[in-house]
Amino acid sequence: MDRIDKITQQWAKERPDLDISPMGLIGRLGNVAHHLNREMEKVFAKFGLNRSSFDVLATLRRSGPPYTLSPGEMLATLMVTSGTMTNRIDQLEKAGLVSRHTNPEDGRGFLVSLTPEGLALINQVVEVHTQNQARLIACLSEQEQQALNQLLRTFLTSLES
Template sequence: MDHVDFITAQWARERPDLDVSAMGIIGRVARLYLSYQEGMQATFSRFGLNAAKFDVLATLRRAGAPYRLSPGALLQATMVASGTMTNRISRLEAEGLVLRQINPEDSRSLLIELSAEGLALIDRVVEGHVATQAQLLAAMPDAERTAFKTLLSRAQAAADQAVG
């Protein structure tokens, strides 16, 4: 019996009229998310980053050469508020990991670009990140991982449909 089982058993005892099976699933997903975040944050910390900084650097890296995007494209790719993104960019710029460039196609706008240092760093960090993620799932056989991915995708679609 794990912690989620303990909680749902308490609810079943106290409110047997309620079906708390969804609570058990969502509770486990939440706890799993926290475990994954803890493992990944340990990797980011080894490189002097946090998840927010990693997110911006990784988004720029995934964009491909010349590793630059508009602030709006960064906002869309990371789904954070404008003020939050401005703060992240400013911090990364102060650390020499990104550069603000005038957009050559529209001098009224800026582009955010990985600096050479930022590119070298994110390439090292993403290698560690991928290794950490593999380690977090290493105890699951490939068939279970495939099934888990499929079920998570279906669960996400169901949740999106329920709220949207």
């Protein structure tokens, strides 16, 4: 029994007229996300980053050489507002991890690229990050990981459609 079971038992007792079965699942997902985020933030902090800055650097890195995207292309994958994206880019540019330059295909816009320092940093961070992620899910067997991944894929797809 975990603390979510205690909460749902209290609700079942106090409001037996309600179907509180989704409460346990959603409560656990929220708590799992909280714990995972906290553990991942610890890794990012060791490198002077946070989740937001990691996400921008990782998005540029996984785009492949020349590790350059427009802010609009990054917005499409990071799900933040344009103001938030501008702030993230500003901070990373001040830190020397990204650079901005005019978009040769659209002189009104600009592109964001990893600097050599940014590329070296994200390569280092992503190695530690993936090791940390493996540690965080190690309590589940390979089969359990695959099953959970498939269930969450189905759930997320329904929420995003």
